[in-house]
Amino acid sequence: MNKQITRQVVIDYILQNKASLYRVAYMYTKNKEDALDVVQDTVCKVLSTYHTVTEETAIKTWIYKVVIHTAIDTIRKRSKYIYTDEIETTDNEKIRRDRYQNVDLHEALRQLDDQERALVTLRYFEDLKIQEVAKVLDLNINTTKTKLYKTLKKLKIEME
C-alpha cells in the first residue's frame, strides 16, 4: 500500500535535502544567486505539481529531475551573461558573483555536457543508485551505465 503523497511529505523532503538541491543547481549555475533562483523555482514547481507523483518512493528522483531541468533552463536563459571570474553588471542589475571555490572540480567538469554533468553529480556526488540516476534522466539502465562509463573516461583523459 503506497502512502499517499501529502504536501507535508514533499515539504519534509525538500527541507531535509535542501543542501543537495542547492549543490546540484550550483553545479550548473556556478554562482550563488542563480543557484538560489533555481532552487526557488524548483520548490515552487514541485509544490504545484506533486499530485502527479503516485508513490512516495518516486519523490526523490522526481525532485532531482525538476531541479536539473530547471537549472539547465536557467543557464540557457542567462547565456547572454558570460561567466568569468570578473564581475559583470548591466544597467539595472548588480549580480554578485562568488569566485569558484572549487576550481579543480569545476575545471575538470567544465568540458562535460548537461547530461554528463548530471550523471557524475548524481552518481558520485549525490550517491544515487544507478536505477535512480536512470530514472532522473529518463534513460534505461544500460544506457545510463554506458554513458557514465564514457563520461568517466572523458574525465580521466583530460586529467592526464
Added chain:
Amino acid sequence: MVEKRKLEEWKKQYEQIEVPKELDKMLTDIITKEEQVMVLKDKKERKREIMKKVMKGFTGAAVAVCMIVTVGVNVSPVFAQSIAEIPGMEGLVKVLTLKQYDVEKDKSEAHISIPEIKGLENKELQKTLNEELAKEGEASYEHFLEEIKDYEGVEGETARLAMNVDYEVLADNEDVFALRVNQTEIVASANVETKFYVVDKKADKIITLPELFTSDGYIKVISENIISQMKKQMEEDESLVYWIDDEMGGNFTSIAKDQAFYINKDGKLVISFNKYEVGPGCIGQREFVIPTEVIKDLLANKTIIR
C-alpha cells in the same frame, strides 16, 4: 586507482560548496506563501490577497494610482479620456531616461529609471504621459525609501530589499507607440508590477483594450485562444502549470474586459498576465501573442493590429 581518488577528491569539494544562509528563509517564505495561496478557496480571492501583500507598504496615494493603472486598463479611463485629440502625425519618438535613481544602503539597493518621451507630435499628450511616468517613478522611489526604514539595523544576509524600475519600448512606428514600465521588488522573492502605455499615434490617444474592438465578443475569442496556447505549453513543458484544470476550482476562464495588453513591433496584440493571475508564482508573468486571424473580424481599426 588514480581515477577513484580523483572522484573522492571532487566529491569532497562538492560537499564543501557552501550553502548560503538565505536558503532557509527563502524556502520557508515560498512554502508559507504557497500555503496561503492554497488555503484560499476562491481563486479571485487568492489573487486579491496576494496583490494586497505585494502592495503592502505603498502609501495610500501610490496604491490608488497603481491600482488604477494595473487593474487591466493600461492607464486609467479618466486619464485616457482627458487626452486632447489632434489629428495625425508621424515623427520619431524617443524615450530617454529622465532621471535615474541608484541607491545602495547596506545590503539593499534600488535602480529606478524614470523615462521621458520626446518626439510625440502631440505635445499635450506627451506632457501628460511624461507627468504620469514621472509621478509613478517618484512614487516607486518614495516607496523604496519607506520600506528600507524597516530594514535599518537588521542584521544578517536576509535583510535586503531590491527595487528595479526600468522601461522598454515595445513598438514605435507610424501607427503605434507602446511603452512598458516594469517595477520589480525583491524581498526574498521577486514581485513584478508592469504597466503598459500604448499610444495610437494616428488618433493621438492612449488606447484601451475595449477600444480596439467593435464588440465585446473579443473577450471570449481571445480567452479561448489563450487557453489553447496554455494547454499546448503545458504539454511541451511538464513543469509548467496554468490554472485551467485545477480541481480546487477558480480556474482561468476569461480575460478581464480591460486586461493588460500591448501591441508589439510586429503589430500583434499581446495579452499580459501578472504573477499569480493564471498560475502559481513560479511561472512568473506570462504573455500571449494573439494571432491576428483570431480577432480580425472584431477589430475596430485594421491598421494598428496587423
